[in-house]
Amino acid sequence: MVNMMPTQIRSISLTSLCALSVGLLLVATLNIPTHAHHAFGAEFDPNRPVLLTGPIVRVEWVNPHTWIHIEVTDDDGSKAIWMVEGGTPNTLLRRGLRRDYVQPGTVVVVDGYQSKDRTTRANARDLTFEDGRKFFMGSSGTGAPYDNERR
Amino acid sequence: MICRYRLLPAVALLFLAVPVTISAQTTATPRTPSGHPDLSGTYDIATLTPLQRPERFGEQAFLTEEEAAALEREEFDRNLDRNQASNPNREAPPEGGDGSRGAAGNVGGYNSFWIDRGTSAVLVDGQYPTSIIVDPVNGRQPSLTATARAQAAERAASRPENSGTAWWMIENGLDAPGPYDDPEIRPLAERCLLGFSSTGGPPMLPALYNNLKRIVQTDDYIMILIEMVHDARIIRLNQEHAPSNIRGWLGDSVGHWDGDTLVIDTTNFNDTPALRGATRDLHVVERFTRLDADTLHYEFTVEDPNVWTAPWSGEYVWPVSNDRVYEYACHEANYSFQGILGGARILEQDVRDGAVPQQ
Secondary structure (H helix, E strand, O other): OOOOOOOOOHHHHHHHHHHHHHHHHHHHHHHOOOOOOOHHHHHHHEEEEEEEEEEEEEEEEOOOOOEEEEEEOOOOOOOOEEEEEEOOOHHHHOOOOOOOOOOOOEEEEEEEEEEEOOOEEEEOOEEEEOOOEOOOOOOOOOOHHHHHHHH | OHHHHHHHHHHHHHHHHHHHHHHHHHHHEEEHHHOOOOOOOOOOOOOOOOOOHHHHHOOEEEEEEHHHHHHHHHHHHHHHHHOOOOOOOOOOOOOHHHHHOOOOOOOOOOHHHHOOOOOOOOEEEEEOOOOEEEOOOOOOOOEEHHHHHHHHHHHHOOOOOOOOHHHHHHHHHOOOOOOOOHHHOOOOOOOOOOOOOOOOOOOOOOOOOEEEEEEEEOEEEEEEOHHHHEEEEEEOOOOOOOOOOOOOOEEEEEEEOOOEEEEEEOOOOOOOOOOOOHHHHHOOEEEEEEOOEEEEEEOOOEEOOOOOOOOEEEEEEEEEOOOOOOOHHHHHOOOHHHHHHHHHHHHHHHHHOOOOOOO
């Protein structure tokens, strides 16, 4: 990490072998798009990893990418609003998820990389609730009876 | 009694006729008042069938039913895995990047719940093709011309891994041109001009998400609304192409009816059509045939002598969808573009300030 970051934005300098394993596991399991609206590699800085925890304060359910705003509190009590980038909202809308599904105040955990312009923006590489559950579910494997029957 | 027995054959015929009638109703081709097949509707073209046949299939043109079921199961299981909870005590990802490739560019992307690439393989005439491409018979694009091969190699070499530095200045000097110098040299999808993966085409191909197409039809025009980036293809029927100096991102499309098949011919592309690698000399012929009330058959042939040494063709089906095409106002919140250009300026300043050592 190059600059001072809030302690809740833990850098890889804290990395243990265990954390590295988690990182590698995430790479293996996350859906890594090979084509997308824009190259995330052009926008985000691999030298500025972040882990953000905080309540959602606002959701921009917009195109081409959803932006979820969360309030991150540093150890000294100072607060900053971080915007984390997700995918297109159309997919979620078609699955019946609307903007008001996401309640302000819901605490989320996001890992990703800070924007190269060094504003408080990052990609939502993995967006979960505090207990690790995924914030939304993908197109299958939802646990619905139909899915279970197919298995 | 005699009368009752006489009725029996008629009753039996009635029972036999009912399923036939239902079948005819479900497979009837809807038609417009002028008699042409009515292609209008919304279609979801997401499919697990790839454009090019994976090399492991060799000359195998079709999957067995078991293989098709395995493909679906594989995707289902992959999504199931991706939906599992993460470690709530996870650390930040690795400094220096997570090693991801492609558009994820060493920093990853976002969760799979934003991905919608379909749940099944294409079924054409009762069979599951191993690729959308059907000609050449190996299911893969023909070899590139020498010029196209050299250009592809040059493009690949000019895209180093995302290092989080202004590599173009480090490698080539402080005054060297870079890929972020001008917004107009950035990719079309990034600029919200065209969707990626030739989603609007032509030819129109499945993409990672936003795969809906909406067709509106009159006797003189066909309009195809592309969900991604909200492109609208306007096809003039029974007209000549525009003069060759009039060019567009989606080319110039004219169409006509060949029996019950709509044939669309597209030329007059800009220098960078949506189809990866294609040039302004791209020529695409598409054929739409309504198979039944729920399905269109889509075929296409691509020619671009600057790029491919032979024409190539593909086909797949477009199933009707009850989903709605939501607006995709790409420019409204394209913060990413601002971040990309602004980020490049900061990385360049780092090099000027000596914060990043030059080679």
